[in-house]
Amino acid sequence: MEAWMRRYRLDLALSGGCITAGVDEVGRGCIAGPVVAVSVVLPMDVNTYRELGDVMDSKQVKPDVRRRLAERIRSRALGIGVGMASPEEIDRLNILQATHLAMRRSLDALDVPVALALVDGNRAFRHRVPVLPVVDGDARSLPIAAASVIAKVFRDDLMAKLDEGFPGYGFSEHVGYGTRAHLEALRRLGPSVVHRLSFGPVRACLNEEGVNYGS
Incomplete structure (x- = not known):
């Protein structure tokens, strides 16, 4: 069949x-x-x-x-x-x-x-x-x-x-998944408002500058 x-x-x-x-x-x-x-x-x-x-x-x-x-x-x-x-x-x-x-x-x-x-x-x-x-x-x-x-x-x-709206993270390539390139950008730029702040890799990158609200 x-x-x-x-x-x-x-x-x-x-x-x-x-x-x-x-x-x-x-x-x-x-x-x-x-x-x-x-x-x-x-x-x-x-x-x-x-x-x-x-x-x-x-x-x-x-x-x-x-x-x-x-x-x-x-x-x-x-x-x-x-x-x-x-x-x-x-x-x-x-x-x-x-x-x-x-x-x-x-x-x-x-x-x-x-x-x-x-x-x-x-x-x-x-x-x-x-x-x-x-x-x-x-x-x-x-x-x-x-x-x-x-x-x-x-x-x-x-x-x-x-x-x-949030250049530098590579959203169009990895579409939000935690690839190596995404994690490197996250450490460099800090989380944006479209990141899931309760998720471990994002929470670990929160810094004193707070959240990136984009352009």
Whole structure:
């Protein structure tokens, strides 16, 4: 059986034929920038699953391929909702609760009513829409994989804009992850207001000058 058909059968079984959103997040492991969650509603039909059969977890595809996939997803989607939790919210709530907040906001941003949300991972969260966690959902469920792709493209573009306001950190290259170059810039410049001050590598670089508010 082809992979797209296995996905179709799984999503159909999980949804029970209801209008369903796939939800995933990007940026949870970063030390700067928001966590971004996206909800995607796709038609539950064979043609859509065949056409989008090469959509997979965003981390497994190159940036140029990811952008092309994102355009194809947008052309087929019935609805797309984006939600974010800011660095300040991450510091205040913790990363898990902030991730769930971003996911709830992404569902709230949908302009299509849904009866179920399929969420990547093994943890559900409270929402007026029933939430069903799917382990390895970004590989097994097409709407979740689509949400992963849209979220990654959206967040990468956002981090490129932050790079303009906070030059020197290299946000457009590492998009907030704790790479060696990022940590070196952090030690040299100190944390900015888009860094997560509760995260160890950032907290260790706080100095008497305080936080960099950018240009």
